[in-house]
Amino acid sequence: MSSENNVSRRDFLKTTGIAAGTLVGGGIIGGLVGYNLPGKGTSTQEHGQHGTTNEALGSPKAKMFFMNQRDFNILSNATERIFPEDDLGPGAKGLDVPYFIDHQLAGQYGSNSKEYMHGPFAEGAPTQGYQSRLTRGEIFKQGIQKFESEAQKRYKKSFNDLDGKQMDEILTAFQKGEVQMSGVTSAFFFTLLRAAILEGAYSDPMYGGNKNMDGWRMKNFPGHQMAYISQIEDPKFQKIEPSSLGGH
Numbered sequence: 001m002s003s004e005n006n007v008s009r010r011d012f013l014k015t016t017g018i019a020a021g022t023l024v025g026g027g028i029i030g031g032l033v034g035y036n037l038p039g040k041g042t043s044t045q046e047h048g049q050h051g052t053t054n055e056a057l058g059s060p061k062a063k064m065f066f067m068n069q070r071d072f073n074i075l076s077n078a079t080e081r082i083f084p085e086d087d088l089g090p091g092a093k094g095l096d097v098p099y100f101i102d103h104q105l106a107g108q109y110g111s112n113s114k115e116y117m118h119g120p121f122a123e124g125a126p127t128q129g130y131q132s133r134l135t136r137g138e139i140f141k142q143g144i145q146k147f148e149s150e151a152q153k154r155y156k157k158s159f160n161d162l163d164g165k166q167m168d169e170i171l172t173a174f175q176k177g178e179v180q181m182s183g184v185t186s187a188f189f190f191t192l193l194r195a196a197i198l199e200g201a202y203s204d205p206m207y208g209g210n211k212n213m214d215g216w217r218m219k220n221f222p223g224h225q226m227a228y229i230s231q232i233e234d235p236k237f238q239k240i241e242p243s244s245l246g247g248h
Contacts, residue, residue, distance in 0.1 A: 061099065064106035065137065071144045074159045075101065078147060079197050081167045089218040090211070092197055100200035100209030101140075110137035123185070132184040136192065143189040146179055206246040213242040 066072040076098040085091030092098065108114055112135045124131040132139065150170045151159035159167065173179050177187035200209030202216070204224070210216065216223050223242035231238045 063099075063102050065102045065110060065140075066105075066144075070148075070158070070160065071141075072098065072102065074144050074147050075140075077160055077167060078171060078193065079200075081164060081171055082194060083197050083201060090214050092201065094211065095201050095209055095215055096211040097197055097200035097209050100203075100207060101196045103208050104196065105137045105140055110140070111135050132188070134183045139184050139189055139192060142181060142184075143174075143186070143193065146174075146181060146186065146189075150179060204246070205244045213244060216242040 063072055066075065076093055079092035079097050079101070083092040083095075083097065085094055104110060112130075115130070117133070117135070119133070121131060121133045134142070147159045147170060150173065151157055151162055151166070154170070155162060155166055159170070162170075170179075171190070174186040174190040177185050179186035181189060200207075202219070203210055205211065205213055213223060220239060221242060222238075222240035224245050224247075225240065225243055228238075231240070
């Protein structure tokens with residue numbers, strides 16, 4: 001999360017559970033990322049969300065879930081602290097991750113429409129996955145409000161007005177489950193948020209994130225190529241310009 005924890009951006013990319021050159025995009029990325037995170041049921045791509053965005057244009061700059069600009073900015077700033085820009089490439093904002101999350105929350109992922117959402121509800125073990133009576137949309141709304149209330153309580157400022165170290169302190173408190181939330185733990189919300197950030201950064205641009213396929217470029221992942229006939233017999237490492245599903 002922060003330099004105090006001695007976790008670099010490079011370490012973060014390595015610990016996503018996906019080796020360079022083997023990342024699978026599109027509808028499978030959610031399953032892979034979700035598998036490497038505590039708890040299941042956190043993946044956006046498990047729910048068959050499909051967008052119409054062309055990678056040349058990037059995500060449409062229109063909010064579909066967060067109607068309050070302050071709340072969207074809180075989401076954007078939180079995602080950038082977790083996945084920041086550095087010399088390896090753009091961060092969450094540059095990859096349009098906030099818009100990816102916003103659009104996913106506006107669809108079946110956010111409403112849990114494809115899942116069993118009846119009781120009994122109990123706080124399960126981390127390995128038991130989704131246990132809340134709340135939908136993901138409701139959890140994100142509450143989590144964003146909690147980011148703001150924690151900022152006001154600790155610093156008498158809006159979350160959007162905090163410096164990076166202060167934001168990291170609040171995010172770390174969520175990660176450790178130290179912030180009280182209703183119907184869900186703050187640790188689960190942090191896991192949900194982190195999973196959505198990774199998916200937005202690495203899924204096919206047709207889903208609205210991974211702008212210009214720059215997330216793939218950081219991994220040297222070629223995307224969805226029609227064929228590898230001209231490279232397959234070459235023993236040297238092949239650095240191939242990535243291609244999106246939307247480009248075929």
